[in-house]
Amino acid sequence: MSLVLIVLVLAGIAYYLGHRRSLRIAGGRIADLHSLPGHYAWYAALLAAGPALALIVLWSIVSPLVLRWATIGRLPADAQALSGPRLDFLMQDVARIAQGLPARGDVTPGLAQAGAFYGSLGTASTLLLWLLVLVLAVGGIYLALRWIAPDLRARNHVERVVRYLLLAAAVISILTTAGIVFSVLFESLRFFNRVPVTDFLFGLHWSPQTALRADQVGSSGSFGAIPLFVGTLLISTIAMLVAGPIGLLSAMYLAEYASPGFRNVAKPLMEILAGIPTVVYGFFAALTVAPFLRDAGQAIGLDVASESALAAGGVMGIMIIPFVSSLSDDALTAVPAAMRDASLGLGATRAETIRQVIVPAALPGIIAGFLLAVSRAIGETMIVVMAAGLTANLTVNPLAAVTTVTVQIVTLLVGDQEFDSAKTLAAFALGLMLFVTTLILNVVALYVMRKYREKYD
Amino acid sequence: MQGETALNATALALDPPQAARAAEAGPKTAPKMATRGVKLWYGAKQALFGIDLDIKANEATALIGPSGCGKSTYLRCLNRMNDVIEGCRIEGEITLDGEDVYDRRIDVVQLRARVGMVFQKPNPFPKSIYDNVAYGPRIHGLARGKAEMDEIVEQSLKGAGLWKEVADRLHAPGTGLSGGQQQRLCIARAIAVSPEVILMDEPCSALDPIATAHVEELIDELRHDFTIVIVTHNMQQAARVSQRTAFFHLGKLIEVGETDQVFTNPRERMTQEYITGRFG
Numbered sequence: 001m002s003l004v005l006i007v008l009v010l011a012g013i014a015y016y017l018g019h020r021r022s023l024r025i026a027g028g029r030i031a032d033l034h035s036l037p038g039h040y041a042w043y044a045a046l047l048a049a050g051p052a053l054a055l056i057v058l059w060s061i062v063s064p065l066v067l068r069w070a071t072i073g074r075l076p077a078d079a080q081a082l083s084g085p086r087l088d089f090l091m092q093d094v095a096r097i098a099q100g101l102p103a104r105g106d107v108t109p110g111l112a113q114a115g116a117f118y119g120s121l122g123t124a125s126t127l128l129l130w131l132l133v134l135v136l137a138v139g140g141i142y143l144a145l146r147w148i149a150p151d152l153r154a155r156n157h158v159e160r161v162v163r164y165l166l167l168a169a170a171v172i173s174i175l176t177t178a179g180i181v182f183s184v185l186f187e188s189l190r191f192f193n194r195v196p197v198t199d200f201l202f203g204l205h206w207s208p209q210t211a212l213r214a215d216q217v218g219s220s221g222s223f224g225a226i227p228l229f230v231g232t233l234l235i236s237t238i239a240m241l242v243a244g245p246i247g248l249l250s251a252m253y254l255a256e257y258a259s260p261g262f263r264n265v266a267k268p269l270m271e272i273l274a275g276i277p278t279v280v281y282g283f284f285a286a287l288t289v290a291p292f293l294r295d296a297g298q299a300i301g302l303d304v305a306s307e308s309a310l311a312a313g314g315v316m317g318i319m320i321i322p323f324v325s326s327l328s329d330d331a332l333t334a335v336p337a338a339m340r341d342a343s344l345g346l347g348a349t350r351a352e353t354i355r356q357v358i359v360p361a362a363l364p365g366i367i368a369g370f371l372l373a374v375s376r377a378i379g380e381t382m383i384v385v386m387a388a389g390l391t392a393n394l395t396v397n398p399l400a401a402v403t404t405v406t407v408q409i410v411t412l413l414v415g416d417q418e419f420d421s422a423k424t425l426a427a428f429a430l431g432l433m434l435f436v437t438t439l440i441l442n443v444v445a446l447y448v449m450r451k452y453r454e455k456y457d
Numbered sequence: 458m459q460g461e462t463a464l465n466a467t468a469l470a471l472d473p474p475q476a477a478r479a480a481e482a483g484p485k486t487a488p489k490m491a492t493r494g495v496k497l498w499y500g501a502k503q504a505l506f507g508i509d510l511d512i513k514a515n516e517a518t519a520l521i522g523p524s525g526c527g528k529s530t531y532l533r534c535l536n537r538m539n540d541v542i543e544g545c546r547i548e549g550e551i552t553l554d555g556e557d558v559y560d561r562r563i564d565v566v567q568l569r570a571r572v573g574m575v576f577q578k579p580n581p582f583p584k585s586i587y588d589n590v591a592y593g594p595r596i597h598g599l600a601r602g603k604a605e606m607d608e609i610v611e612q613s614l615k616g617a618g619l620w621k622e623v624a625d626r627l628h629a630p631g632t633g634l635s636g637g638q639q640q641r642l643c644i645a646r647a648i649a650v651s652p653e654v655i656l657m658d659e660p661c662s663a664l665d666p667i668a669t670a671h672v673e674e675l676i677d678e679l680r681h682d683f684t685i686v687i688v689t690h691n692m693q694q695a696a697r698v699s700q701r702t703a704f705f706h707l708g709k710l711i712e713v714g715e716t717d718q719v720f721t722n723p724r725e726r727m728t729q730e731y732i733t734g735r736f737g
């Protein structure tokens with residue numbers, strides 16, 4: 001860490017020196033330089049820090065592997081024969097011995113020796129790294145100062161580096177996503193080795209208790225995901241029935257009718273709704289809305305469960321209103337005033353204008369808002385845990401208790417778990433299904449958007 | 458050409474000599490639109506200071522004047538497009554065929570169907586060419602059935618001199634046309650509701666010379682069927698297309714008269730200076 005700081009300081013010095021040098025060779029006439037002094041400064045700083053930082057990153061990835069490989073060679077023969085987690089455990093002890101910490105397993109003389117070797121090799125590696133990095137950084141400064149000349153295209157060099165940095169950022173996010181998808185996919189496949197895919201996809205019964213001991217009875221576990229998906233669908237639908245109309249209509253009001261003063265107050269107020277922690281919505285749903293619905297249901301002779309899909313979905317709908325309203329409002333106000341004028345000038349009323357011109361033109365943004373809201377609804381967990389219950393009922397009755405995919409993922413993973421029991425792995429399969437669902441949703445939305453889009457450029 | 462642009466029976470009956478006679482009749486015929494003492498404020502800022510102006514039927518009236526003098530503002534008064542502007546207040550009398558357009562009984566929707574508008578920048582809807590033209594007729598329920606609508610669309614596009622260019626792609630997006638075609642599409646859209654007056658706010662300022670020539674020719678034809686008020690910064694254009702010219706300055710109407718007279722022999726010195734380019 002301190003090495004990184006030192007490199008950054010050197011880069012700062014390089015920046016300063018590069019700036020001064022470019023001014024000196026320009027002799028005060030900056031226009032003679034190919035680039036601005038700031039570009040030369042950045043050029044020097046990048047030359048100083050770039051290779052050095054790259055080496056640090058590379059070293060921190062490669063050196064542990066080399067260290068481990070070299071140390072395993074020094075282990076006693078019986079230890080070398082180990083593999084997998086046991087070898088990992090042993091190596092952790094070796095590292096602890098090297099750092100002077102008490103080992104967690106037995107320390108044999110051979111192990112102590114390996115520890116000492118590991119320690120000294122590690123120190124040597126660190127020293128070497130420091131040396132190389134300092135040489136690279138200082139060398140970078142030296143070269144930069146030598147190369148800086150009036151016709152050096154520092155601006156172009158710096159821009160190229162910036163472009164690569166941007167590319168790197170994009171690649172990192174793509175790789176991370178791909179990594180997550182593949183790990184979920186892989187674990188799901190392990191799950192499907194134990195539980196047939198068809199049982200999972202089409203099973204009507206969800207009770208994921210597996211036997212802890214072989215002699216336990218009646219708990220083979222059943223992993224039919226249909227009740228969970230129906231529950232998710234039910235609650236999301238209720239939520240969208242609340243959020244869709246309210247959000248869209250309020251966006252229309254804000255964008256087309258409200259005075260600027262009202263709008264400036266109302267819009268941030270609505271956006272606060274999205275900022276309230278979901279736990280708060282959760283207990284609001286569980287302690288206020290659900291009992292209210294139950295009592296109201298009793299009064300008119302309906303049997304409402306004290307934890308109901310309606311309570312959870314309704315409160316969730318309130319929570320996601322801002323996703324619909326804010327994005328729709330942005331999309332509506334982005335429609336050029338010329339469109340409004342044209343329509344009004346033809347004698348259309350405000351409402352006709354909104355319905356026939358403004359909304360079609362703003363459709364992509366509106367759909368984006370709905371989509372965001374739906375994916376929030378599908379992914380929302382806390383409100384459902386608190387207000388809709390945990391029982392996997394297969395029902396579309398909004399007055400009954402249901403559970404959702406996300407809630408079950410949580411309950412599967414809460415508490416101590418074996419990492420390769422079917423119960424734990426089921427969470428990955430559910431996650432995969434969620435992922436596929438939102439993916440399909442996105443594709444559908446894209447298609448709808450293309451088809452109905454009215455571009456106003 | 459005349460028959461092609463005609464949209465309704467009365468327009469058909471009006472052949473050029475007749476229209477010219479109507480124009481020559483001068484003060485004796487009642488004006489199509491008239492404004493008396495029109496004052497307008499945007500919030501605290503006054504933009505119009507008592508405009509008295511008659512707009513005669515089947516003539517093109519040009520509004521000229523330096524930037525910011527209130528030409529657009531005045532134009533937008535005529536079909537109450539200023540209504541939608543926050544904090545806009547208006548005083549005075551504006552009549553269409555003798556009826557006060559600010560009368561409570563007048564429906565602004567009906568008014569705008571009778572007084573159409575073409576804007577400075579072509580602003581077709583992001584819909585197909587057909588739907589652009591059909592938009593107004595649909596809103597006002599002018600067509601019974603598809604065949605009638607097709608007829609209205611065709612006649613309007615012909616009236617705007619665009620039919621030949623777009624007949625084979627009526628269902629392509631209107632935004633895909635060139636700027637000049639878009640502006641003629643906007644004119645077609647405006648005449649599709651058979652208005653009596655068409656207001657044009659610098660309709661050619663976003664167009665190249667050839668497209669401008671197209672639109673100018675069109676205006677000269679449209680004048681036989683409609684009454685036209687056109688704002689322009691181009692003196693030649695005003696001289697070419699208009700029969701009467703009104704010169705505005707700082708929210709006041711300085712001079713109005715026959716276009717020939719205003720351009721060759723203006724009464725006011727300020728008008729003279731403006732049209733010869735000495736200020737503005």
Ligand SMILES: Nc1ncnc2c1ncn2[C@@H]1O[C@H](COP(=O)(O)OP(=O)(O)OP(=O)(O)O)[C@@H](O)[C@H]1O
Pocket residue numbers: 499502504522523524525526527528529530531542
């Ligand atoms: N919506 C508005 N709010 C406030 N002031 C406005 C508004 N529209 C126009 N004005 C002001 O009213 C005055 C007249 O403007 P207007 O647009 O009518 O001028 P114009 O003659 O059309 O000018 P141009 O030739 O540049 O189009 C200007 O001073 C302008 O700043």
Ligand SMILES: [Mg+2]
Pocket residue numbers: 528529530658
């Ligand atoms: Mg203007």
